[in-house]
Amino acid sequence: MLGACSHTHRCSLARAADVLELRPICEHCATDLPPESPAAMICSFECTFCASCVDDVLHGVCPNCGGNFSPRPIRPTTAWRGDNFLGRHPATTDRRHRPVDVTAQVAIVDRVRSARS
Ligand SMILES: [Zn+2]
Numbered sequence: 367m368l369g370a371c372s373h374t375h376r377c378s379l380a381r382a383a384d385v386l387e388l389r390p391i392c393e394h395c396a397t398d399l400p401p402e403s404p405a406a407m408i409c410s411f412e413c414t415f416c417a418s419c420v421d422d423v424l425h426g427v428c429p430n431c432g433g434n435f436s437p438r439p440i441r442p443t444t445a446w447r448g449d450n451f452l453g454r455h456p457a458t459t460d461r462r463h464r465p466v467d468v469t470a471q472v473a474i475v476d477r478v479r480s481a482r483s
């Protein structure tokens with residue numbers, strides 16, 4: 367998220383946000399998650415955690431939206447097709463570190479699980 371553009375529609379300033387945001391750390395434990403890391407997991411809103419936090423702390427439920435996680439795709443470092451590579455669309459330097467409240471997480475996991483079943 368850029369937050370630079372106040373328009374509600376997609377304008378040119380918001381365009382950079384159209385590319386998946388590659389966040390540099392786990393939101394919970396702040397471990398490094400470089401673009402090539404196979405341990406990076408994202409929810410549909412790009413909330414980014416390491417695989418061990420997703421398993422051990424979050425139990426597969428995003429603390430911010432209640433959704434699930436998928437492995438974050440690795441952006442190519444080679445310009446195979448035009449500008450669609452890491453050199454042109456680098457990882458963000460925005461270190462979003464918001465450790466999860468474990469008690470609240472247990473509660474949301476319960477709510478989400480009972481709604482899914
Ligand atoms: Zn983590």
Ligand SMILES: [Zn+2]
Nearest residue numbers: 409413428431
């Ligand atoms: Zn989420």
